[in-house]
Amino acid sequence: MTITTTISSLGHKGEGVAEIDGKKVFIPLALPGEKVEIEADGERGTLLGVISPAENRIEPFCPHFGACGGCQLQHMDRPSYEAFKIALIETPLHFAGIDVKVSRFIDAAGDGRRRATLHARKEGAGYMRLRSHQVHDIDVCPILVPGLARAPEIARAVMQAVGESDVSFTATLTGLDVSIRTEKKQARHDRVSPLVGRFKLARLSMNGEMVLQAQAPTMEMAKARVEIPIASFLQATAAAENALADYVVNAVGKAKTVADLFCGVGPFALRLAETRPVSAFDNDKAAIAALDKAWRFTKGIREVTAKARDLFRDPMTQFELPFEAVVMDPPRAGAEAQVRELAKSKIKTVVMVACDARNFARDAALLIAGGYTMSDLVAVDQFTQSTHIEIAATFRR
Structure with a gap:
């Protein structure tokens, strides 16, 4: 069914939202305020043409945009783009009862995704x-x-x-x-x-x-060179890894005892170890082995004690956390079990990096309920032109 309608808002997947017969219809590639012609099929709409474009519509830089599903946001100008990404973080926090705003937006596209x-x-x-x-x-x-x-x-x-x-x-x-x-x-x-x-x-x-x-x-990580295991995790861009590592090091400050949970191959642990010993944990045994080898062959850094541990099924308890600061970068599912233990601990500083805003909001609420205060909430944009955003925040008692 072909319909002419006006886009009222933007959904969290970057799709234009129109209300037709009292129901929401989601239309990719459409922007708020635009009068468009669409083909509607239930709650899904296909953009057939833009009758009156929005002022913030721009020309996509990739000839495949619109057909390829890899990018969703190339058609909006920079201020609208950044506002959309920031809302992806702030909206779930609002619904979790947390009134904290993003303090910085870091463009971490760098030379592109590696x-x-x-x-x-x-x-x-x-x-x-x-x-x-x-x-x-x-x-x-x-x-x-x-x-x-x-x-x-x-x-x-x-x-x-x-x-x-x-x-x-x-x-x-x-x-x-x-x-x-x-x-x-x-x-x-x-x-x-x-x-x-x-x-x-x-x-x-x-x-x-x-x-x-x-x-x-x-890969080079600060002073170290790390041999990357098959299918191990890395940040999508080198610029994002550097930005997040700088954030982590600054947030940890002068803490003398630090644990890096969900450490992967050590992009944070190896940088933190330049000034203090670090205890690092992850369930990826190959990544732990790569981190252990990297610090042993790197001159000028302190000891990194790297151990394999499934922090989802076997989180470190409050009694196993004798650290001044903890850094954590869990997968998309977040780290609810581990966060519940951190909330009961006496750790002064928790630095969290996350890639899913809803699960981050859940985990942040648990820390706040445990007596922490969130500060320096940062958006790190490495998945440019997509509806994904990296998050960093500091929690202090």
């Missing part, structure tokens, strides 16, 4: 189309670092070698680290191993197993 996952299918290689399980074939992705320029070409080569796959890329100091995920049970390593030489890859893995490594994929 990590990406492309879907390799018969129709091509790229990201999923808007509201679709079909892949939009791309030749270039301008939000990626230059080192990932050949990612679509490599993904298509993987498709030819082993069939439909998801191909993850990380640009490292020693070359591209490429990880293939395929449901094809008979996918053979010898079919993809020639890609290492053809594309000069540092490492190639498939379904979590090493196929071939020319040299260990390595």
Whole structure:
């Protein structure tokens, strides 16, 4: 059904919202105040044309925008973009009863994303189309670092070698680290191993197993060089890692005893260890091993005691937290079990980094109920043009 309507607001997924017959309809690529022509199907709307554009509408910088679902926000100007991202953080906090405003917005796009996952299918290689399980074939992705320029070409080569796959890329100091995920049970390593030489890859893995490594994929973290395990977590941009690490170091201040929970390969622990010993914990055993090796081979830093521990199922109790400060960067699900223990502890400072605003608001409310005060709430924008935002905040007793 074709309808002419006016967009009243913007949803948290970046979609324009219109009220039609008393019901909300969500329309991607539309902006508040615009008079638009749409095709409506229940609560979903497809933008057919903009009759009167909003003043904050701008021309997208990528030719694939609108068809590719990788970005959602290229059509809005910078002030509107930043206001939308800030609201993603402040709105869940408001509903959790926390009246704290974002104090800083940090543009952490840097040189682009150093990590990406492309879907390799018969129709091509790229990201999923808007509201679709079909892949939009791309030749270039301008939000990626230059080192990932050949990612679509490599993904298509993987498709030819082993069939439909998801191909993850990380640009490292020693070359591209490429990880293939395929449901094809008979996918053979010898079919993809020639890609290492053809594309000069540092490492190639498939379904979590090493196929071939020319040299260990390595990242620089402050004074240390870290060999990155297969499928381990990293911040999407180097600029975001640096911004978040600077925030963490400044927030911890002069605390002499520090724990880094959900530490990963150590982007925070290795920087904190320049001035004090650090205890680091994560359930990723390969990441813990990489962190342990990194600090042992790095001159000029203090000891990092790195231990594998599942902080979801086995959180550190208040009696195991003899630290002046704790840093935590949990996955998207947050860290409710661990936060409940922190709320009962006597730790003076908790520094939290988060990537999901709703779960962050839940965890923040638990700390505040336990006697902490939140300050210096910061938005770190590394997933530019998307509806994701990184959050950092400090909690003090």
